[in-house]
Amino acid sequence: MAASLCPKPHFVVIPWPATSHMIPIVDIACLLAGHGAPVTVITTPASAQLVQGRVERAGQGSSASVTVTAIPFPAAEAGLPDGCERLDHTPSVDLVPNFFDATTRFGDAVTRHCRGLMATRRPDCIVAGMCNTWAHGLARELGAPCFIFHGFGAFALLCCEYLNTHKPHEAAASLDELFDVPVLPPFEFKLARRQLPLQFLPSCSIPEVRLRELREFEMAVDGIVVNSFEELEHGSAARLAAATGKAVFAVGPVSLCGAPGLLDSRADSDDARRCMAWLDAKKARSVLYVSFGSAGRMPPEQVMQLGMALVSCPWPVLWVIKGADSLPDDVNEWLQDNTDANGLPASQCLAVRGWAPQVAILEHPAVGGFLTHCGWGSTLESVAAGVPMATWPFTAEQFLNEKLIVDVLRIGVSVGVTKPTEGVLTGVKSGGGGKAKADVGTEQVKQVLDMLMDGGVDGEARRAKAEELMAKAKAALEHGGSSYMNLEKLIQFAG
Numbered sequence: 001m002a003a004s005l006c007p008k009p010h011f012v013v014i015p016w017p018a019t020s021h022m023i024p025i026v027d028i029a030c031l032l033a034g035h036g037a038p039v040t041v042i043t044t045p046a047s048a049q050l051v052q053g054r055v056e057r058a059g060q061g062s063s064a065s066v067t068v069t070a071i072p073f074p075a076a077e078a079g080l081p082d083g084c085e086r087l088d089h090t091p092s093v094d095l096v097p098n099f100f101d102a103t104t105r106f107g108d109a110v111t112r113h114c115r116g117l118m119a120t121r122r123p124d125c126i127v128a129g130m131c132n133t134w135a136h137g138l139a140r141e142l143g144a145p146c147f148i149f150h151g152f153g154a155f156a157l158l159c160c161e162y163l164n165t166h167k168p169h170e171a172a173a174s175l176d177e178l179f180d181v182p183v184l185p186p187f188e189f190k191l192a193r194r195q196l197p198l199q200f201l202p203s204c205s206i207p208e209v210r211l212r213e214l215r216e217f218e219m220a221v222d223g224i225v226v227n228s229f230e231e232l233e234h235g236s237a238a239r240l241a242a243a244t245g246k247a248v249f250a251v252g253p254v255s256l257c258g259a260p261g262l263l264d265s266r267a268d269s270d271d272a273r274r275c276m277a278w279l280d281a282k283k284a285r286s287v288l289y290v291s292f293g294s295a296g297r298m299p300p301e302q303v304m305q306l307g308m309a310l311v312s313c314p315w316p317v318l319w320v321i322k323g324a325d326s327l328p329d330d331v332n333e334w335l336q337d338n339t340d341a342n343g344l345p346a347s348q349c350l351a352v353r354g355w356a357p358q359v360a361i362l363e364h365p366a367v368g369g370f371l372t373h374c375g376w377g378s379t380l381e382s383v384a385a386g387v388p389m390a391t392w393p394f395t396a397e398q399f400l401n402e403k404l405i406v407d408v409l410r411i412g413v414s415v416g417v418t419k420p421t422e423g424v425l426t427g428v429k430s431g432g433g434g435k436a437k438a439d440v441g442t443e444q445v446k447q448v449l450d451m452l453m454d455g456g457v458d459g460e461a462r463r464a465k466a467e468e469l470m471a472k473a474k475a476a477l478e479h480g481g482s483s484y485m486n487l488e489k490l491i492q493f494a495g
Ligand code: UDP
Pocket: 020, 021, 023, 264, 291, 292, 293, 294, 295, 296, 320, 354, 355, 356, 357, 358, 359, 374, 375, 376, 377, 378, 379, 381, 426
């Protein structure tokens, strides 16, 4: 009794400023608030609305105990264009080092702000996005524990820990030579260096000194918060805890923190309404949803090969296209002529060029399959909605996630991509590969979509498995479920 009367610790949550990182870490803030802990989310002015919108979407009283604080982001001082406050707003890869410089200066401002909080609202625990390496020094100064949030799943983090420790990629003779990553027996995983997250590639746009800081930060923190649930990743969270010697808290799927079916407040309301009205007119499980994350772009020739598969397949398709403005005129004309931007209920292929309300789309009963780039946010949102996937990894840890989806969980079918998508750098506005040729042809896409949407016995088995995992995902966050209990443990650890 006495323990429950104690005030809960005050969490300061500091997202790494990139859209797809901010979404889940703010949801974690809302979940902590839902468990009664006061939370301050520290962000920048340009992102404050996104953060506030998610807090309001989560509702359930959490908005009352989440304070959103915006601290100016020193973009200009670091040589970035004004208003460039998220990595995915950085206009070119050359400016990535500047973005890291800006976040270090931002860290100084956040530290000053937190010192000021000591008198009134003392921070008891820091949860920081993975590149906010300065957060560890801040936590030590405040005498508070520091947790890292990477945005990756536990399996991918376990693979990264193995790669950091054993470095099999450094012994590989070429970028294509396959080597074992034996992290989850009896499953066997073979990967090539070019399929690994950016920090393991010889041509990484993040400066060497920053990569060292990132590794030092992850080794120094008190624990790891993961957007996942214990029943999903075959013991990866426990193995990660053993491999790193750190407390690991799987508290997801965090996308379930909002009321079911609520639209993402970032979705342009016209786009969102159009998507939902279009879906309402479709039969149950008939729609293929196609999206490659917050920034995923393909070379124009690849867009065409994919597009020809999508407009000729027998299922209605909802296709989210990023970077349409930078596609050549002939490709855009083809898209205009062959897809429907108006969302007429009878149309077969609805193209969305803005921000789609992905969680609400995946939860819609009309959606029967998801062609995804295997970003961890998208993967887990699909799991939480019970939707099987066709996997087309682009970059980052997405090839690792594909192994989990296809080989371990058996809820996906692989498109068969072996190389990262040309011109893509996660989280940065990059060109989309210019003149690069298409790696995946129309026929290959059609065959995989057939397997996903109409895959006979195997397809039914994938769907049944996906639905089973959806039920487990929901149960994990319910009172007494594994993620619910891990949130309680995290709060106790911090208190
Ligand atoms: N997302 C969305 N609408 C879009 C594109 C993306 O809501 O039009 C959300 C999606 O629901 C997910 C996140 O953006 O939460 C993308 O994260 P993920 O880890 O899948 O991919 P990334 O963007 O990091 O490549």
